[in-house]
Amino acid sequence: MTVIEAILLGIVEGITEYLPVSSTGHLILLSRALGLAETEANRSAIDQFNIVVQGAAVLAVLGLYRNDVLAMLHAIFRWIGGIGRLPLVSTDADLRLARNLLLSFLPAAVIGKLFDEQIEHLLFGSVPVMSALAVGGVAMLLIAPAVRSRAAEPQPAAQARPTGASLSALAAISVGFAQCIAMVPGTSRSMVTIVAALACGMHPREAARYSFLLALPTLGGACIYKGSKMLATGGSVELLGGWVPIGLGLVAALVSAVVSVRWLVGFLGRGGFALFGWWRIALAAIVGTALLQGWIAR
Numbered sequence: 482m483t484v485i486e487a488i489l490l491g492i493v494e495g496i497t498e499y500l501p502v503s504s505t506g507h508l509i510l511l512s513r514a515l516g517l518a519e520t521e522a523n524r525s526a527i528d529q530f531n532i533v534v535q536g537a538a539v540l541a542v543l544g545l546y547r548n549d550v551l552a553m554l555h556a557i558f559r560w561i562g563g564i565g566r567l568p569l570v571s572t573d574a575d576l577r578l579a580r581n582l583l584l585s586f587l588p589a590a591v592i593g594k595l596f597d598e599q600i601e602h603l604l605f606g607s608v609p610v611m612s613a614l615a616v617g618g619v620a621m622l623l624i625a626p627a628v629r630s631r632a633a634e635p636q637p638a639a640q641a642r643p644t645g646a647s648l649s650a651l652a653a654i655s656v657g658f659a660q661c662i663a664m665v666p667g668t669s670r671s672m673v674t675i676v677a678a679l680a681c682g683m684h685p686r687e688a689a690r691y692s693f694l695l696a697l698p699t700l701g702g703a704c705i706y707k708g709s710k711m712l713a714t715g716g717s718v719e720l721l722g723g724w725v726p727i728g729l730g731l732v733a734a735l736v737s738a739v740v741s742v743r744w745l746v747g748f749l750g751r752g753g754f755a756l757f758g759w760w761r762i763a764l765a766a767i768v769g770t771a772l773l774q775g776w777i778a779r
Contacts, residue, residue: 482527482721482722482726483726484725484726486515486517487530487727487733488726489515489733490511490534490730491537491729491731491732491737493508494507494734494738495733495734495735495736495741496738496740496741498535498538498696498741499692499693499738499741500669501669501671501672502614502669502757502760503663503667503668503669505531506613506667506669508531508534509528509610509666509667510607510610510764510768512528513777514771524605526717526721529707529710530727530730532704532707533704533708533727535703535734536708537731537735537738538700538735539696539697540735542693542694542696542738543697544739545693545742545743546693546694553576555575556576557579574646578645578694580650581645581646581648581650581653582694582698583698584654584657585653585657585660585674586699587654588654588657588658588661589660589664589699590699590702592661593661593664593702594706600665604664604666607772609665609667611765611768611772612765614667614764615762617669617758618757618759618760618765620676622758622759622762624679624754625758628679629753631679631685632684632686632749632751634684639684642683643682643687644687644691645687645691648681656674659673659677660674660695660699670692670696670699674688674692675689678691685754686749688749693746
């Protein structure tokens with residue numbers, strides 16, 4: 482992997498990570514198109530990089546939502562009695578939000594650990610990605626009118642809707658199981674968690690916020706897990722061209738993710754959803770054509 486290829490993959494990761502279009506799917510397709518997965522060893526290495534680079538997107542959300550994260554941490558330590566007089570303010574709502582995010586994270590943590598190798602071996606390919614993009618695109622077009630209608634609600638009605646802190650434990654766990662669907666590349670973690678949060682009654686803007694905060698433990702955990710495997714094997718780093726392209730790819734992902742998140746919150750708050758459905762369907766059609774012509778590997 483060259484520096485240019487790493488930066489390109491990083492930019493695509495940052496832009497697509499929080500859009501409901503599947504960053505992993507885009508990275509798999511791009512890495513195949515660039516010829517970075519020609520051998521089994523190269524494929525394994527680049528697939529690991531495609532997960533590790535998500536760590537930069539985690540940092541972007543951590544920076545943008547730092548006040549929420551600090552308030553939750555303060556509430557947790559205050560609850561366990563391990564914090565004194567710090568210049569931070571937290572409420573019971575912050576503690577409930579932290580609880581719900583933990584409950585939503587647990588299903589993916591357990592299922593991902595149990596089936597990580599099987600998922601990577603069977604589903605990290607162009608055909609599964611194409612199929613998931615198409616199915617997800619149709620689903621988004623079908624629910625787009627309902628999302629647009631909810632986003633247009635007057636402010637009092639929007640404020641009366643559930644938030645991440647007001648979800649029941651069962652609802653939070655249901656969002657977590659929905660997130661597990663996104664283990665199929667091309668599905669999109671953002672899409673399924675936002676849709677699940679909308680199904681729980683949230684406003685689109687609040688659903689996006691909950692999805693982004695849930696990305697912190699989910700993507701952070703996956704990044705640490707895959708990163709440790711890269712360090713343990715050592716050979717993956719060499720196949721990826723060393724630490725320089727890896728580091729530059731992470732920086733590119735961080736910068737582009739900040740821009741992407743800021744734009745997406747406003748766009749979803751206005752009910753924008755159909756655009757992503759059309760993009761997924763169009764990309765699936767392009768991938769299908771490329772597969773038939775032999776331009777990209779399966």
